[in-house]
């Protein structure tokens with residue numbers, strides 16, 4: 001009898017766990033209205049939901065109308081004409097059999113009409129509130145044009161300045177990128193996706209895309225799983241936890257498996273481990289590009305691989321549309337896969353409120369570039385410009401400066417200063433540095449000579465006029481950099497020098513003997529070490545967007561004080577790449593101050609006489625500027641670094657503080673940064689890792705105790721078994737104004 005009961009109990013247990021398992025699997029597909037719709041859908045209609053096409057430039061041609069009526073289009077990207085969008089939605093709602101709205105996508109990357117600094121510049125603000133505001137403004141403007149979905153934030157870790165898409169990224173650091181990515185998701189999506197002005201965000205490009213070999217776009221990425229999890233996936237996990245609605249699979253081949261057909265990424269990590277409940281869209285034709293990768297023989301196999309991996313919607317290519325039905329009929333894929341994808345897509349359409357009201361006002365003239373939006377764009381630009389040098393306090397200009405010469409090919413380029421990905425940006429709104437300085441100082445105080453017509457120009461005929469102009473002024477502002485087209489997707493460079501004859505222009509202008517302020521507007525870190533020696537001050541403005549001019553004028557004139565910090569390490573030359581602050585130590589680290597430069601090596605030197613350490617003979621080891629670096633017009637002193645928890649148990653908090661004093665003469669804001677190093681790990685740990693930061697404003701003479709609290713869980717990393725663990729042991733902790741801070745203390749995790 002006893003035996004019978006135990007068998008019975010065991011049987012019940014199995015039945016229950018079986019049910020439970022099935023329930024958990026299906027738990028997320030529990031919305032009756034969506035299930036009801038799916039039940040009514042034909043295979044063609046399901047495939048339609050998974051199909052995204054490109055728009056027709058404001059037209060709604062007959063074949064598009066018919067496709068929408070037939071339920072063959074789930075989403076359209078690149079349509080921003082309000083009338084066309086309203087018509088598309090009307091047809092979808094009123095004329096298609098099931099009345100399912102279309103979702104309208106667009107790359108709204110750093111602004112819609114009002115353009116904010118490029119994401120790399122926004123990351124330089126180290127100000128998530130401002131970044132969130134930027135995304136909010138972009139969302140409002142795009143939403144009012146009928147856009148429901150942006151393909152942003154781009155949160156690929158980018159450690160290679162040659163890669164054009166570094167401009168779109170938040171730089172090299174997983175922590176900073178996570179914070180900024182989350183701020184963007186919150187700004188785009190708001191608290192309620194269905195609210196006016198909220199749009200759906202998309203975390204892209206999942207994953208590892210930023211590690212493209214040689215910095216050449218679309219190139220192979222080889223990232224060990226451990227490194228992938230510890231570095232490249234962190235920002236994506238943060239975005240998922242912040243509720244991002246969609247993910248985009250990358251173009252890249254990751255460890256031999258294209259990201260768009262990568263079950264490990266899309267099923268194991270994203271769905272099984274993270275429980276992502278939004279949907280995944282491919283990148284532009286990245287499903288059929290798996291044929292070029294040599295991963296699929298034809299579109300049918302590409303569709304099979306993408307859909308089985310977990311890509312719910314195919315962007316622009318037709319492999320789902322043409323082959324999924326066949327794949328189901330042949331029993332290669334289960335219709336259940338389609339139902340899951342369609343469920344996710346429909347759920348988001350409901351969340352966006354598109355079933356209720358997908359329409360926007362056509363005649364609303366007050367939706368773009370409101371004063372409040374322009375002000376936010378200006379603040380973002382002010383806080384994005386990094387002061388790299390300011391000898392003899394040449395900045396800010398004092399009232400003794402009577403005439404300012406503005407020189408250079410980026411001084412008055414309304415379009416170029418907006419940067420990459422500004423499909424809808426309105427360059428008529430742009431205020432250039434020249435315009436802003438004239439309006440602040442008066443026409444008569446500002447002289448102008450472009451020197452070069454555009455940044456790539458090698459035509460030096462304007463040099464003599466530029467030099468003559470410089471001679472007439474008290475100070476010279478030289479605006480150089482890269483045109484917008486030189487960075488962004490597919491726009492990679494092997495050299496990081498200023499393009500064209502810009503170096504020569506700076507040298508020429510320096511012959512006037514006047515103090516030079518070098519302003520660099522670019523989409524990537526440039527190797528400006530050589531030319532910056534001709535300048536007393538250097539402001540790195542990235543591409544600052546619509547309000548770049550007024551922001552720069554405020555900084556030059558001291559209305560605002562620089563507070564930006566580099567979100568990425570600046571190499572001395574492209575040959576130093578990859579170079580990033582959170583590297584591993586190696587077995588033979590170099591002492592950055594003790595190496596023999598190639599010029600000083602004695603003749604007939606014995607092979608080991610230089611010491612065998614990890615560095616370049618010609619460039620040493622240190623970068624041009626370290627991650628986190630940026631000056632202010634005032635000076636800050638860090639002192640009294642204290643660790644309140646020198647010993648902490650696993651699960652406990654680590655509390656550390658520092659006193660920050662404004663020791664200069666200006667009110668200023670400092671980004672106080674906290675770094676740690678885990679001295680010994682089951683996998684080697686970086687020499688420094690950012691774990692916290694805070695913006696602090698101080699008046700001259702004022703000081704403040706700045707405290708940080710992190711948990712031992714913040715020290716966790718993936719071990720060789722791919723478990724996320726915090727390992728007990730010794731740690732170093734630094735607090736300072738950049739990643740090369742030396743103010744250090746220790747703690748032990750027990």
Ligand code: BGC
Nearest residue numbers: 077107151204205283284489
């Ligand atoms: C880019 C994506 C972008 C998509 C749609 C692709 O070429 O890689 O970042 O969102 O196009 O425009």
